Amino acid sequence: EVQLVESGGGLVQVGGSLRLSCAASGFTFRSYSFNWVRQAPGKGLEWISYISGTSSPIYYADSVKGRFTISRDNDKNSLYLQMNSLRDEDTAVYYCARQWLALDYWGQGILVTVSS
Amino acid sequence: QSVLTQPPSVSGAPGQRVTISCAGSSSNIGAGYDVHWYQQLPGTAPKLLIYANTIRPSGVPARFSGSKSGPSASLAITGLQAEDEAAYYCQSYDSSLSGNVVFGGGTKLTVL
Numbered sequence: 146e147v148q149l150v151e152s153g154g155g156l157v158q159v160g161g162s163l164r165l166s167c168a169a170s171g172f173t174f175r176s177y178s179f180n181w182v183r184q185a186p187g188k189g190l191e192w193i194s195y196i197s198g199t200s201s202p203i204y205y206a207d208s209v210k211g212r213f214t215i216s217r218d219n220d221k222n223s224l225y226l227q228m229n230s231l232r233d234e235d236t237a238v239y240y241c242a243r244q245w246l247a248l249d250y251w252g253q254g255i256l257v258t259v260s261s
Numbered sequence: 262q263s264v265l266t267q268p269p270s271v272s273g274a275p276g277q278r279v280t281i282s283c284a285g286s287s288s289n290i291g292a293g294y295d296v297h298w299y300q301q302l303p304g305t306a307p308k309l310l311i312y313a314n315t316i317r318p319s320g321v322p323a324r325f326s327g328s329k330s331g332p333s334a335s336l337a338i339t340g341l342q343a344e345d346e347a348a349y350y351c352q353s354y355d356s357s358l359s360g361n362v363v364f365g366g367g368t369k370l371t372v373l
Contacts, residue, residue: 180362182307189263189367190299190307190350195360204360240306247297247312247352248362254306 147171147250149241154255161231161259167224167241167252175219178244181226183237184254191237194226195244209235231259264289264358265351265365272371273341281368283334283351289363291332294354298327298336301348301367310349311336338370346372 153165167179181194194215195204203215214227224241236259242248266284273279283296290296296314299307309318311327314334324345326337334353338345349368354361 190364192360192362192364195362206360246295247309248299248307249309249312249318251306251308
């Protein structure tokens with residue numbers, strides 16, 4: 146069974162940092178690309194970052210470019226999102242999502258709250 | 262403002278048929294990129310409902326169907342049921358954007 150489990154969320158002050166993790170199981174992790182998608186309270190889905198199976202290429206949405214870094218460890222079956230210089234508008238539920246044609250499996254989501 | 266345009270809300274009575282539109286442009290759906298649809302039940306993560314325009318993943322009821330024509334796509338739900346009440350998102354790719362992945366703004370389906 147495919148499972149994606151996010152962790153590392155929580156409350157952080159404006160300007161602070163947080164590192165999200167996504168632990169994968171039930172499939173060959175290195176064979177898939179992944180995305181981070183977020184959802185602000187009461188809002189729609191916003192794609193923020195993509196990483197291929199080999200970690201190249203990597204893409205970011207303009208809203209997070211230069212502040213967030215996506216990475217993966219294929220030996221640990223894990224995906225990461227390092228978030229720096231956090232802003233109020235980064236408050237959201239963050240999802241990791243496996244990509245195969247579509248985003249076929251999603252984690253349960255983890256809440257990040259940025260407070261001033 | 263989302264790259265793909267969906268109606269904010271639709272509604273229908275149990276047993277009825279509803280459709281949700283997803284309008285794109287020549288740099289995304291109109292360029293030939295596939296459209297995928299996700300269902301998000303309240304308080305849960307999105308779930309893949311339709312991929313590659315028309316294909317239902319295993320376990321998705323045949324009441325759900327997708328179509329694509331030119332720069333637009335649609336999701337149809339027939340025999341509406343109370344448990345279909347959810348938000349629905351279309352997703353495609355856009356050649357003008359780094360990373361490509363774009364979502365519609367989402368449509369809230371209310372079952373009357």
